[in-house]
Amino acid sequence: MTTGSDPLRIDALYRYPVKGLSPEPLHEVDLEAGAYFPGDRLFAVENGPSGFDPANPRHQPKIKFLMLMRNEALARLATRYDPSSGILTIRSEGKVAAAGALDDPEGRRSIETFLKGYLPDELRGEPRLLAAPAGFRFTDSQRGFVSLINLASVSALEDMTGAAVDPLRFRANLHVSGLAPWAELDLVGRTFAGQGGAILRIIKRTERCAATNVDPATGIRDLTIPRTLDQHLRHTDCGVYAEVLSGGRLRNGDSLVFDDAIAEPVPQPSAD
Numbered sequence: 001m002t003t004g005s006d007p008l009r010i011d012a013l014y015r016y017p018v019k020g021l022s023p024e025p026l027h028e029v030d031l032e033a034g035a036y037f038p039g040d041r042l043f044a045v046e047n048g049p050s051g052f053d054p055a056n057p058r059h060q061p062k063i064k065f066l067m068l069m070r071n072e073a074l075a076r077l078a079t080r081y082d083p084s085s086g087i088l089t090i091r092s093e094g095k096v097a098a099a100g101a102l103d104d105p106e107g108r109r110s111i112e113t114f115l116k117g118y119l120p121d122e123l124r125g126e127p128r129l130l131a132a133p134a135g136f137r138f139t140d141s142q143r144g145f146v147s148l149i150n151l152a153s154v155s156a157l158e159d160m161t162g163a164a165v166d167p168l169r170f171r172a173n174l175h176v177s178g179l180a181p182w183a184e185l186d187l188v189g190r191t192f193a194g195q196g197g198a199i200l201r202i203i204k205r206t207e208r209c210a211a212t213n214v215d216p217a218t219g220i221r222d223l224t225i226p227r228t229l230d231q232h233l234r235h236t237d238c239g240v241y242a243e244v245l246s247g248g249r250l251r252n253g254d255s256l257v258f259d260d261a262i263a264e265p266v267p268q269p270s271a272d
Contacts, residue, residue, distance in 0.1 A: 007255040008192070011151060012175035014168075017081035018088065019044035019138045020067040020074050023168055023216075024081070028251040031198045031244045036137045037146045037173045039083060043102060044138035045115060047071075048125025057136040065138065066115065068171075068211035071122050075219035090114060102129060141241055143203055147172040148184065149239040156181035157238070160228050168216040169225065170208070170239055176256065182233070184240050192256045197248030199259070206239040 013026040019041050029038050046052065050064035068074055078091040086103040088111055089096060098114035100107030108129040115127045132138055139145075149172035157165045167175050176184075184202075191201045212225035226236040 006178060007257045008176045008178035010174055010194075010250060010252055010254045010256065011177050012167075013250060013252060014171075014173055014175075015039040016171055017042050017083075018079060019062075019065055020071065021077065021090075022079040023171065026252075028249055030247070030249050031146070031200075032247045033244050035145070035244060035247075036139070039081075040173060041137040041139050041144075042081075042132050043088075044130050044132075045112070046128040046130055047123055050130075052130055054131070054133045057133050059139075059142040062140050066119070066122075066127065068214045069209050071119060072214040072219050072221050073119060073122075075214050075216050077118075092118070102131065140209075141204070141206070143243065144241050145203075145244060146174065146200060146242045147206060147239060148174040148176055148202075148242060150179045150181070150184040151175055151177045152179055152181045153184065153238055157225065157228065160232050161223055161225075163223060165223070165225075166216055169212045169214070169223075170206075171211070172239055174250070185237055187240065190258055191245065192258045194248055194250050194256055195254045196250060197246065198244065198250055199246035199248070200242040201245055202240045202242045204241050205237040206241060208236045208238050212238075 013029055014023040015026060015037060016023055017039055031038070045066040047064060047066050050060055052060055062069065066074060076092070079088060081088045086101045087099055087107070088102050089099045090111065091097060098110050100110035102108055111129055112127045116123065149167055149170045151167060154165050154167045185205050187202045188204060189202065191199060193199045208226050208229060210226065213221045213223050215222050229236045229238060
């Protein structure tokens, strides 16, 4: 394994259309310069009044929305968003529990009504489904354009915990292999290029929260990932965020090559 010189491999691509709800696997994706990962964090469910103003969108703390850090029962729902129709479908225990077009008030209301009944003791007010205006997304980080998880770091976490660790716990857009465990954390400022022309620059580490303690298949809070990281590494970082410098296509199985000729040093930003 490399520490950041040899090519990496894209093992999986995922988008998360609704904050806190199911991942959707992709075979390929087209990135645009300066933009977020396509179809990712387009919607969020407000847990009581958040103060979010779509006419003047500002990054809000994730605790203002339904999310796995506090609402682990969301992981037991299987959701799919169809961008062509705008319909979100929610399945619970194998059956369709709710469906609605998210660009339609009645459709959003059907989703909100279901969630109100599903999480009656975890709501601080009426759940309200919010749509991100153009150029904005409901990411945990203000600069969470594209998120990456190093599969070797996930494997190292399995050794630390003595249990299987599903990479989906980290809700990243790109799952990559070819790096040594934790090598991604030292790559802030490095730039890499995909076979389809996309160029990305790693801009910050990802600090992990209690959402990673939740098994994405069962919704059971069965591990203590941030505490385990802190005990072994003296920090809670796992994975990184990147920004898109040049657009292009990414595909499963593609190589990512570090290109130091176009890399520019980027200082480690303060935590969001």
